[in-house]
Amino acid sequence: MTSESPATRTAITGVRVYSSGSLGAPTTVVVEDGLLSADTSIEGAVVIDGAGGTLLPGLIDTHVHARSRGHLEAAGAAGVTTLIDLGSPDLDLLHSLQNLPGLPDLRSSGHSASGPGSHFIVKMGMPVSSGVDGPSDAARFVRERKAEGSELIKILIEDPKFPGAKPLSTETVAAIVTAAHDAGLLTVAHVVSAFTLRSALDAGVDVVTHAALGGELDAETQALIAKNGTVIIPTLGMMHGIVETIGGKMMMKIVGTLVPAARMKYRFAEATVGVFHAAGNTVLVGTDSNDSHEAPFNVPFGEGLHDELARLVAAGLTPSEALDGATAKAADVFGLTDRGRIAPGLRADLVLIDGDPTTQIAVTRNITGVWIGGDRVG
Ligand SMILES: [Zn+2]
Structure with missing residues (x-):
């Protein structure tokens, strides 16, 4: 034979x-x-x-929550060849989706940091050990993630004004950033409001994700964005989906936090993109694709990335700037040199x-x- x-x-x-x-x-x-x-x-x-x-170089979606082979297949068919998973409660499932030939390369932050007893731990399946109990607990959190194979660190920053929030303090976030950098890992923070964005900036995170819907950024925050050179993954499709699904509800749950619906406007998310863009900061393409019933909106894999590209152009990026945010710039930020x-x-x-x-x-x-x-x- x-x-x-x-x-x-x-x-x-x-x-x-x-x-x-x-x-x-x-x-x-x-x-x-x-x-x-x-x-x-x-x-x-x-x-x-x-x-x-x-x-084109294969497209990189810098914010997903992949849970099935079907998610990877949908992404691949749409030209998305690399997925950055930003938060996964089930590591066995995650690892089963990695290094599969013919499917997008899935990288992940594994378990996300949040406050002890947070909604993410109580309702969304993150383990108790993902709660970070003050700055002195930060190195332990990062060490455990690195041992599990996490290639970056995701930090969930909640707004203390929202009912039920168990927020990480800015000092704790800063300690996680320091520990991550000591371990050679990039930090990405989930921010849902101007307050939490400011906390992330003060703590020195590398990347923030979600462009908040609650209002315009003050001059001090805008200056800090420019000074720090912080990268943003706005997830405009997710933010648009949230606004569209508010309906008549007074409050809206955004991945574990409550935001007064009346204040939420999609144009605020676009304006935030404009602030980062005008400052010359890197704007990356990430969809927050997921099919979780706990998520406020389900962005489709693959298709969602093309929608996000169009939304970023509508928000003021040139087509090439948007495309670079899904290719060369995304690779640079996440250290994907190949x-x-x-x-x-x-x-x-x-x-x-x-x-x-x-x-x-x-x-x-x-x-x-x-x-x-x-x-x-x-
Ligand atoms: Zn997400």
Whole structure:
């Protein structure tokens, strides 16, 4: 019995490659053994005619809660080749979804930090040990996450004004940030209001996620955003979904915290994006995709990322800035040095589309091919 290895070379010809906001002249891109090759000869390769198409680096969704193979498949079909899971109560389930060939690469923060007895622990399945009991408990929390394989640290900051909140103090958040940085880990904080954003900024977190709906940011907060260079993952689709589902309710639960509905306006979330963008801070693309009944809104995997790109453009980013937030900039922030760009030696995570996304962001939906680690999946 002979087992002949299948062709491992693929050549995509006549394609324009997206790079740093512009499209190159038509060229050939070769995939070999899961990587992008410097040798662009088509000899012995399966040839894909990419004429008229645009090749993008595989898209990176920087905020999801993946719970099933179906979530990964939906993301992959939409050209999303890397998922950053920001908070998972069930590590066995999480680990079962990692390193699966032909599916998006799933990275995770594992269990999220919150106050002892928080809603996240009592209602949303996070373990008791994820409660951080003051600054002196921060190093223990980070050590446990690192031992479990968490690749970054997620911190849930609640607003003490909201009923039932068990918030982490700014001092505790700062201690978690210090411990995470000592361990070489990035910190991402969930913030739901101007108050919690300010707490995250004061504590020095690297990345904040969610653009709050409750009002405009004061001048001091705006100055701090610029000074710290904090990155934001606004999750505009989630914020829009929350506003749309408020209906007549007086209060709205946002992932464990209550916000007076009357004050919530989607334009405030867009304005927050504008503040970060105007300051020159990095704005990343993350959807908060989930199917949890405890979440205020269920953003779909895959499709949600294309919606988020369009929302970020509507909020003032150029199409290329939005796209960089789902490719090169996302890779840079999360330390994924093997992806996010199309260059020899990097992972062959690719999305082939029809059209020019630098002028019209909607064309990212016109997908004609997807490769994950060199495997064609769509
Ligand atoms: Zn989330």
